[in-house]
Amino acid sequence: MAFLQSMPKSETIKLREKHVGSACQLFFRSSPLKIVRGIAQFMYDETGERYLDCINNVAHVGHCHPHVVEAGRNQMSLISTNNRYLHDELVILAKRLVKTMPESLSVCFFVNSGSEANDLALRLARVHTNKKDMITLDHAYHGHLTSMIDLSPYKLNLPGGPEKPEWVHVAPVPDVYRGKYTYPRDSQSEEELGNLYAREVGEICKKVKEAKGGVCAFIAESLQSCGGQIIPPDGYLKKVYEYVREANGVCIADEVQVGFGRSGTHMWAFQTQDVVPDIVTMGKPMGNGHPVAAVITTPEIAKSFADTGVEYFNTYGGNPVSCAIANAVLDVIEEERLMERAARVGNHLLSRCESLKHKHRLVGDVRGRGLFVGVELVTDKESRIPATAEAKHVVNRMREERILISRDGPDSNVLKFKPPMVFTTQDADRLVDTLDRVLSELEENTKSVQMKLEVLVSPIREDVGSGDLQLKSSIQQYVKAV
Amino acid sequence: MAFLQSMPKSETIKLREKHVGSACQLFFRSSPLKIVRGIAQFMYDETGERYLDCINNVAHVGHCHPHVVEAGRNQMSLISTNNRYLHDELVILAKRLVKTMPESLSVCFFVNSGSEANDLALRLARVHTNKKDMITLDHAYHGHLTSMIDLSPYKLNLPGGPEKPEWVHVAPVPDVYRGKYTYPRDSQSEEELGNLYAREVGEICKKVKEAKGGVCAFIAESLQSCGGQIIPPDGYLKKVYEYVREANGVCIADEVQVGFGRSGTHMWAFQTQDVVPDIVTMGKPMGNGHPVAAVITTPEIAKSFADTGVEYFNTYGGNPVSCAIANAVLDVIEEERLMERAARVGNHLLSRCESLKHKHRLVGDVRGRGLFVGVELVTDKESRIPATAEAKHVVNRMREERILISRDGPDSNVLKFKPPMVFTTQDADRLVDTLDRVLSELEENTKSVQMKLEVLVSPIREDVGSGDLQLKSSIQQYVKAV
Numbered sequence: 018m019a020f021l022q023s024m025p026k027s028e029t030i031k032l033r034e035k036h037v038g039s040a041c042q043l044f045f046r047s048s049p050l051k052i053v054r055g056i057a058q059f060m061y062d063e064t065g066e067r068y069l070d071c072i073n074n075v076a077h078v079g080h081c082h083p084h085v086v087e088a089g090r091n092q093m094s095l096i097s098t099n100n101r102y103l104h105d106e107l108v109i110l111a112k113r114l115v116k117t118m119p120e121s122l123s124v125c126f127f128v129n130s131g132s133e134a135n136d137l138a139l140r141l142a143r144v145h146t147n148k149k150d151m152i153t154l155d156h157a158y159h160g161h162l163t164s165m166i167d168l169s170p171y172k173l174n175l176p177g178g179p180e181k182p183e184w185v186h187v188a189p190v191p192d193v194y195r196g197k198y199t200y201p202r203d204s205q206s207e208e209e210l211g212n213l214y215a216r217e218v219g220e221i222c223k224k225v226k227e228a229k230g231g232v233c234a235f236i237a238e239s240l241q242s243c244g245g246q247i248i249p250p251d252g253y254l255k256k257v258y259e260y261v262r263e264a265n266g267v268c269i270a271d272e273v274q275v276g277f278g279r280s281g282t283h284m285w286a287f288q289t290q291d292v293v294p295d296i297v298t299m300g301k302p303m304g305n306g307h308p309v310a311a312v313i314t315t316p317e318i319a320k321s322f323a324d325t326g327v328e329y330f331n332t333y334g335g336n337p338v339s340c341a342i343a344n345a346v347l348d349v350i351e352e353e354r355l356m357e358r359a360a361r362v363g364n365h366l367l368s369r370c371e372s373l374k375h376k377h378r379l380v381g382d383v384r385g386r387g388l389f390v391g392v393e394l395v396t397d398k399e400s401r402i403p404a405t406a407e408a409k410h411v412v413n414r415m416r417e418e419r420i421l422i423s424r425d426g427p428d429s430n431v432l433k434f435k436p437p438m439v440f441t442t443q444d445a446d447r448l449v450d451t452l453d454r455v456l457s458e459l460e461e462n463t464k465s466v467q468m469k470l471e472v473l474v475s476p477i478r479e480d481v482g483s484g485d486l487q488l489k490s491s492i493q494q495y496v497k498a499v
Numbered sequence: 500m501a502f503l504q505s506m507p508k509s510e511t512i513k514l515r516e517k518h519v520g521s522a523c524q525l526f527f528r529s530s531p532l533k534i535v536r537g538i539a540q541f542m543y544d545e546t547g548e549r550y551l552d553c554i555n556n557v558a559h560v561g562h563c564h565p566h567v568v569e570a571g572r573n574q575m576s577l578i579s580t581n582n583r584y585l586h587d588e589l590v591i592l593a594k595r596l597v598k599t600m601p602e603s604l605s606v607c608f609f610v611n612s613g614s615e616a617n618d619l620a621l622r623l624a625r626v627h628t629n630k631k632d633m634i635t636l637d638h639a640y641h642g643h644l645t646s647m648i649d650l651s652p653y654k655l656n657l658p659g660g661p662e663k664p665e666w667v668h669v670a671p672v673p674d675v676y677r678g679k680y681t682y683p684r685d686s687q688s689e690e691e692l693g694n695l696y697a698r699e700v701g702e703i704c705k706k707v708k709e710a711k712g713g714v715c716a717f718i719a720e721s722l723q724s725c726g727g728q729i730i731p732p733d734g735y736l737k738k739v740y741e742y743v744r745e746a747n748g749v750c751i752a753d754e755v756q757v758g759f760g761r762s763g764t765h766m767w768a769f770q771t772q773d774v775v776p777d778i779v780t781m782g783k784p785m786g787n788g789h790p791v792a793a794v795i796t797t798p799e800i801a802k803s804f805a806d807t808g809v810e811y812f813n814t815y816g817g818n819p820v821s822c823a824i825a826n827a828v829l830d831v832i833e834e835e836r837l838m839e840r841a842a843r844v845g846n847h848l849l850s851r852c853e854s855l856k857h858k859h860r861l862v863g864d865v866r867g868r869g870l871f872v873g874v875e876l877v878t879d880k881e882s883r884i885p886a887t888a889e890a891k892h893v894v895n896r897m898r899e900e901r902i903l904i905s906r907d908g909p910d911s912n913v914l915k916f917k918p919p920m921v922f923t924t925q926d927a928d929r930l931v932d933t934l935d936r937v938l939s940e941l942e943e944n945t946k947s948v949q950m951k952l953e954v955l956v957s958p959i960r961e962d963v964g965s966g967d968l969q970l971k972s973s974i975q976q977y978v979k980a981v
Binding site for chain 1: 572
């Protein structure tokens with residue numbers, strides 16, 4: 018097909034600007050990457066340049082894993098139809114997923130995205146509890162749908178974001194480094210900090226129960242990703258779930274970003290907190306890039322939903338191709354022991370990042386579990402002021418070094434690592450060695466006024482994008498003139 | 500893999516009952532089909548039995564079309580990542596889709612399902628108009644998401660359905676056979692009937708504009724599918740769009756079921772009504788079964804959305820595999836001239852069904868456009884009382900004849916045909932010949948009391964499902980006893 022031939026990058030950019038909504042943002046806006054090939058933990062641009070991918074938690078078992086590709090190809094050539102017909106791949110997937118869960122979670126629904134999964138979780142919770150009020154965490158992100166934006170302070174907090182509905186209650190995120198209660202200021206005990214944060218949820222539950230007879234549900238990522246790679250203190254979720262259940266609510270664990278063994282010690286991140294949710298949602302890594310996601314719940318909640326008599330039909334949900342691919346992803350996780358690898362490589366990565374904390378004045382906090390690691394940059398370790406511009410500079414410099422990382426958190430100052438699970442200790446070493454060098458260079462250079470300005474201006478330049486060339490050149494002249 | 504081996508059907512059913520939410524209903528519940536293979540317009544069960552598929556509008560270019568499978572396989576083995584990176588398949592798809600649209604519709608957003616597309620359309624309309632009130636048609640279905648159930652009287656009208664929000668306004672569906680205004684009772688002129696129905700939307704617009712300064716949007720399938728294969732009278736949408744725009748609202752055309760040339764004469768069904776929407780949504784046929792969907796809108800609406808500063812990120816939306824597959828579907832539609840075929844075969848199917856109307860007392864109305872055809876069964880042609888039980892019986896009998904059709908509409912009495920677009924005139928003949936025979940047999944047999952009862956009871960038996968064997972056998976004994 019003539020259409021499948023590649024075109025010059027400038028042409029791709031031109032067409033994208035013309036025909037794709039600009040609310041869909043490119044990574045590295047002023048000079049975006051065109052990625053044409055992926056193998057394991059590496060991505061390649063159109064010139065053949067190779068990048069180490071430290072952020073793509075969707076390509077869970079590695080980009081284009083041959084076993085997954087083969088499963089997709091096979092099933093695509095046999096049949097792909099809707100789940101009103103019986104198919105073995107669907108029931109096998111359901112059985113295998115349920116086997117990884119606590120016993121009470123035994124009923125599956127298959128959908129196409131994490132957003133659809135969280136939306137269905139909301140519908141299940143509403144029907145089961147017959148209540149409306151939801152509790153979510155600050156800075157949380159649960160999806161791009163109307164219903165999920167309502168539950169995502171990550172979007173609601175933006176100046177142009179929609180208004181928070183009155184039935185949504187926001188509890189502080191259990192961030193013990195820069196949150197409401199921090200270590201060691203508010204307590205030296207992790208358990209005590211967990212209690213303090215849980216009590217905030219308890220207060221909401223109490224108030225809502227008094228006013229409206231109960232809450233509908235509490236929803237949280239088991240480890241908060243968009244909020245800045247937050248690892249809740251031990252015991253936090255256990256206490257929270259108690260409060261929520263006292264208020265007749267159900268507990269939803271959003272495992273879309275952090276499930277499928279990423280935490281290293283457990284298949285599901287909620288298990289690191291020793292709790293049993295009522296509803297679990299999963300997505301991104303599930304199909305290694307193929308659009309497939311799921312909701313797993315208890316027979317009781319599934320029954321409440323069926324008892325309404327309203328059929329749930331999701332056209333593509335649970336189609337044989339999606340299920341065959343998800344089964345193949347599970348095969349690889351098992352056969353290549355990727356969970357154990359996440360623990361081993363993740364521990365190595367974490368301890369190497371820890372050493373950066375002692376060496377660099379910019380590194381305020383290092384935290385993580387398995388291959389889910391955050392490095393929080395601050396301008397001052399005492400006041401913990403977020404080093405937002407510096408974080409942006411680091412991400413851009415790392416890209417020049419052919420390493421892809423990103424940043425997140427309410428102040429966009431937390432460097433995020435969540436690589437494909439085939440990441441090696443050598444990759445971790447390369448990542449940390451390079452980061453070490455980039456941080457040193459930055460700390461050294463920002464002693465000069467010009468480089469300080471460069472760092473400050475670079476995010477503005479980035480935001481300007483490739484469109485406004487005049488403004489870009491003015492900024493360049495301005496920086497040179499200083 | 501041991502897991503990929505097929506298991507006995509009874510085992511598949513057992514696992515499904517145990518691990519898949521029963522709100523996800525099977526087709527032919529008491530004796531569901533296990534489908535393991537699909538080729539063009541045919542599906543095969545595990546015993547090798549072949550079924551003519553007259554309802555799968557998702558397998559648009561035919562089950563497992565080799566060009567589409569090949570495109571998916573190729574791209575899956577190269578790269579599948581998110582749209583924060585540039586990729587040619589995405590911009591080529593955007594350009595090709597835009598080329599099929601009226602000039603003003605030039606900006607695309609890629610998502611994973613028709614539901615996601617309609618949800619995004621709602622978000623776009625809200626941001627652009629800064630209004631909340633929505634107008635939808637009675638019996639409409641726009642998706643399984645929380646936000647879409649609110650706009651779907653098809654679900655809201657059910658006894659267990661949720662309550663209709665106050666900002667949702669329901670206008671009567673322009674069904675000139677059994678709707679609010681019918682032919683020839685209310686008018687003999689199609690234009691006049693279109694005006695009568697449009698005026699109902701106009702009334703809502705006027706009221707909402709007075710109360711709240713304007714409406715947000717009007718959403719409708721260009722040909723209503725779940726409502727019972729409704730073909731709106733000529734001029735209807737033109738008038739409606741005028742009323743909506745006078746009230747500062749935008750017009751959303753839901754082409755999820757009926758787009759991509761199904762209507763035979765136009766690529767998009769809204770074009771049959773000679774209107775230009777502000778937002779168009781598309782899904783099902785777009786990926787021939789692969790989860791891909793899209794929203795296309797004007798640069799002005801896309802700009803309003805981007806201007807909020809809230810990024811729109813859809814993890815799988817517009818990934819290279821989904822786009823390569825959608826491009827391949829467009830290739831096949833063009834190369835095999837499937838739109839022309841839909842017109843040719845659809846006209847043949849429609850005229851053959853017309854002849855059934857004259858022959859059978861049960862056939863009340865026959866309507867359609869291209870390969871989107873409905874046959875409405877009634878117990879009495881004068882009063883137009885829906886023949887619901889008879890329609891169910893026909894669907895089950897046709898399955899015994901290895902022909903898959905379904906039924907829909909508020910009274911589930913409309914036989915639906917929307918086959919893959921590779922359907923032939925021979926297939927249409929087989930479908931109509933068999934339907935003719937089944938209708939004759941039914942009309943003949945229901946002269947006896949026992950068969951009348953059988954027809955009445957069969958839907959109950961079907962609803963009981965395979966689970967409750969005791970109830971099933973009681974019904975059988977009851978029927979025999981009469």
